[in-house]
């Protein structure tokens with residue numbers, strides 16, 4: 001799991017599921033909360049997506065606007081959580097080393 | 098001669114008022130009765146005026162833990178129970194999409210019918226030696242810049258002049274000292290332009306389990322919400338709150354808006370109110386968010402709603418009034434004992450109140466801006482802090498960690514990151530902080546291509562909004578200098594006159610949603 005693929009996956013999810021395919025203007029810095037792209041409902045599906053795609057469970061403490069305000073903030077969060085709190089099952093490939 | 102100097106003999110039915118008191122308290126709500134009783138306990142002579150005959154109806158039935166503490170210290174718990182007031186277990190907040198959280202009370206507290214609760218406090222104040230007179234304060238006496246008393250009209254229609262070493266304004270939303278131009282002007286605040294419709298109902302389906310009798314807040318879109326507060330074993334207060342613009346869309350009648358709210362704000366509300374009967378008339382409050390500044394000066398200070406009211410969603414009003422009453426008492430007792438320290442004591446009092454009111458405002462703004470995150474916050478490491486804040490502990494010398502975190506999230510917007518660092522970004526941050534949630538200001542843009550041009554789009558032509566913008570501009574000029582700084586505002590009817598803002602940064606744009 002590298003930053004680039006996380007970034008791509010997030011953009012894909014947000015474009016398809018939250019912007020109904022209209023992601024032309026979406027950048028790493030688009031204000032997701034400010035523009036209402038991520039609302040409460042979207043947040044729940046985003047958390048589920050992060051869990052299923054990257055095997056990363058965002059702890060309640062980290063669910064804060066600063067971590068969700070842009071794609072950049074989100075990818076940093078995911079990378080950090082994956083590094084600090086590796087999860088047994090899904091992280092299998094990395095553990096083999 | 099004899100006639101003139103002899104003490105006036107009052108005929109029966111006339112109110113006895115002395116010529117001088119240590120303290121005059123204007124208003125007999127929680128701020129007034131709370132201050133008056135504490136001052137009397139400290140040995141001061143106190144006159145408390147209240148223009149209305151008690152018991153009188155008042156909004157504000159849900160109390161936080163700090164009010165619970167006050168009630169316990171005042172020894173009122175037995176009487177509270179005897180009045181069939183309701184012990185409050187906490188507040189449940191229910192949003193859309195099943196978002197829901199419950200915050201328990203930190204300390205025991207109550208849901209009350211304010212008519213009787215305020216009467217209870219008033220009677221307690223009288224029992225402590227406070228002289229209570231039914232009458233209205235009319236004007237303020239001052240000498241050499243110091244407030245020295247008031248003129249008043251008693252309920253019987255007699256005009257009186259009364260002097261005091263200190264005057265407390267506890268007149269609530271009447272903002273007496275502000276209207277007398279002793280305190281600063283009343284300025285609308287961010288949560289203005291709301292309208293609330295409320296009444297008491299019987300036959301509302303109760304909550305079960307630990308949440309039985311809790312306050313319930315139902316919210317939908319930003320600023321559309323309702324409260325449900327059990328106020329006796331039979332009665333429940335229900336209030337529906339809407340932006341005034343939205344109220345107009347619902348037909349602009351209180352009955353229609355209440356019906357709309359009960360039906361559309363939340364399915365749980367609809368279900369619980371389905372068999373309910375409204376047992377009294379409908380009450381309406383609007384445009385109730387404001388601040389008055391300054392609110393203390395030589396010989397006077399304001400307590401409670403007479404200087405600030407933010408937004409009722411977390412039920413801070415009556416509790417803050419009682420918290421401030423305590424601080425006001427300490428301030429006045431110390432100032433009367435040591436007059437040279439008065440300016441410093443009043444400044445400390447003002448800072449104390451601003452701190453508490455400011456933290457409450459941040460909490461409310463955070464809730465509306467990030468409702469889903471707010472719910473998570475109650476579960477994570479900040480959960481205990483939120484319990485404390487919702488209990489009314491907003492006045493601590495240092496902010497709680499949750500407050501610091503919320504403030505960071507409120508200030509740190511990617512909208513600001515796009516602006517080059519420096520004076521421009523600092524000004525943008527100010528605009529954002531002030532107007533991001535300011536109803537009536539639909540949009541704000543910052544153009545840095547030539548100097549600092551700030552453009553506002555206002556919802557309508559409204560003197561209150563212009564006053565707020567002017568205050569804001571004055572503040573900017575005093576903090577950042579006049580240099581090439583200009584503030585322009587446009588209403589929808591003259592929007593064509595606005596220059597193209599191709600190079601401007603969007604700081605706020607609510608029209609997008």
Ligand SMILES: Cc1cc2nc3c(=O)[nH]c(=O)nc-3n(C[C@H](O)[C@H](O)[C@H](O)COP(=O)(O)OP(=O)(O)OC[C@H]3O[C@@H](n4cnc5c(N)ncnc54)[C@H](O)[C@@H]3O)c2cc1C
Pocket residue numbers: 123124125126127128129146147148149155156157158159160161232233234235267268269270271273293336382385400401402403406409412413414415416418
């Ligand atoms: C929609 C809404 C919902 C609310 N919900 C809650 C809630 O759930 N919980 C809560 O704690 N708070 C709530 N509040 C706030 C609460 O009502 C107030 O914050 C609280 O009553 C403030 O107390 P006070 O003593 O400062 O003012 P008040 O209680 O308003 O008392 C002021 C008194 O001064 C008297 N007076 C005014 N002018 C004069 C004069 N010239 N001379 C003599 N007497 C005068 C008035 O008659 C009045 O009795 C709500 C407010 C609103 C608008």
